[in-house]
Ligand SMILES: Nc1ncnc2c1ncn2[C@@H]1O[C@H](COP(=O)(O)OP(=O)(O)OP(=O)(O)O)[C@@H](O)[C@H]1O
């Protein structure tokens with residue numbers, strides 16, 4: 001991190017931009033901000049909810065009561081667990097396909113030209129538009145849901161991987177070649193390790209996209225999961241349940257991302273740039 | 279005539295297809311087996327460009343670049359390259375792992391690799407720093423690892439692009455002496471780029487000065503007759519220094535116009 005000019009320094013006007021792209025120095029303990037914004041949100045929410053019926057706009061209190069009930073009788077854990085397992089499996093499948101495809105696109109101009117029309121087209125088609133095909137191709141079982149999650153996670157991971165290959169420092173490849181390395185050596189000794197941070201960053205984005213898909217995926221003849229919960233609760237006008245499911249989905253995503261970053265940082269301490277992570 | 283270690287004949291290199299002036303044009307240079315050549319010239323005149331062609335990272339637009347009588351077809355272990363700057367180190371490998379890349383590629387037995395690492399870390403004065411990662415090393419230390427990485431491969435031709443530019447004066451003098459010692463023993467042919475006339479005179483058999491670019495080529499060459507190890511205060515060196523400095527100053531002025 002560059003040193004920040006303090007307020008009294010004569011360098012301040014030179015070094016400190018009038019706007020800031022970076023994360024400014026924070027004088028308060030880190031937990032203060034999320035707590036403060038939660039309190040603010042709850043206040044605004046209560047105020048707004050007071051003017052509507054609970055079936056239209058449930059109050060924080062109603063949602064909290066519903067959350068307690070669902071936690072106590074275990075339903076929320078059950079649905080969250082099922083969605084988490086689906087997400088993990090779909091994400092793993094998407095990543096397992098995307099990384100080799102991205103590497104191949106980065107390494108082979110031929111392969112890239114063949115694939116690009118498809119990747120460039122389908123990455124704009126959201127999973128929900130593919131629901132019908134998923135049903136026809138993979139049936140109403142688990143496979144169609146995994147397909148949709150994998151489909152949505154695929155693009156960001158493949159594109160990040162391809163970009164990582166394109167950004168490999170040329171002089172490192174040249175160094176390996178002039179040390180007697182083969183093309184294969186450059187792939188193993190330079191390209192793969194250079195691409196790891198890109199793959200991981202693509203996976204973080206891909207994970208977000210997988211989460212965004214779970215609700216569409218669980219419209220499909222599902223009888224459990226957070227997405228299913230949202231749809232089915234809506235039919236009984238249980239908006240409090242819907243909000244609980246939404247919050248659970250968000251928290252699950254946050255936890256998954258933090259866990260992913262922690263693991264990645266542990267495994268690739270020396271490869272990841274400082275900025276990797278939240 | 280025996281073939282030279284390296285020979286550029288009528289080499290031109292243009293970087294753009296837009297018809298811009300080529301960086302070097304009609305560039306001729308011959309480096310004999312075991313000869314130590316220093317290449318000087320104003321910044322941007324095409325020194326790195328010439329070295330890159332001999333390393334095989336790029337191809338000339340016209341003319342021929344030969345290594346031991348054969349056209350250069352690409353990079354290979356017989357031409358070790360010390361790159362300008364330190365981007366070419368692998369940030370995910372430790373200093374030792376970086377300098378052992380060549381032996382690792384050649385599948386040298388691990389015990390031998392350990393011995394090579396020890397010897398070279400001592401040579402470049404980095405004993406005890408082998409387990410550090412590049413970002414934990416200073417610029418000069420990184421540069422010395424890069425040099426050690428090339429020496430570990432024992433190439434019969436060394437291509438060095440301002441290898442000592444990032445070093446402090448003392449380390450630089452020490453590395454110059456070490457390079458001369460290694461060169462006297464192993465006798466590789468060396469193409470050594472520098473901006474430092476003194477350095478060139480301490481090291482080289484022949485100092486080659488390029489003209490300001492574009493369309494640069496060799497302007498003049500000076501043979502350095504003083505015996506090695508050279509004394510930095512040798513009057514013959516001082517005389518040559520004045521002469522080369524004058525030519526350099528002229529080319530520097532032309533480069534600014
Ligand atoms: N990859 C490239 N693409 C386009 N132009 C290039 C490229 N590499 C070098 N040049 C141009 O060729 C000329 C010579 O560059 P080169 O790097 O060989 O100079 P140099 O003599 O090594 O300079 P320095 O002493 O500053 O390292 C410069 O004008 C530069 O702009």
Ligand SMILES: [Mg+2]
Pocket residue numbers: 325326327362439
């Ligand atoms: Mg250069």
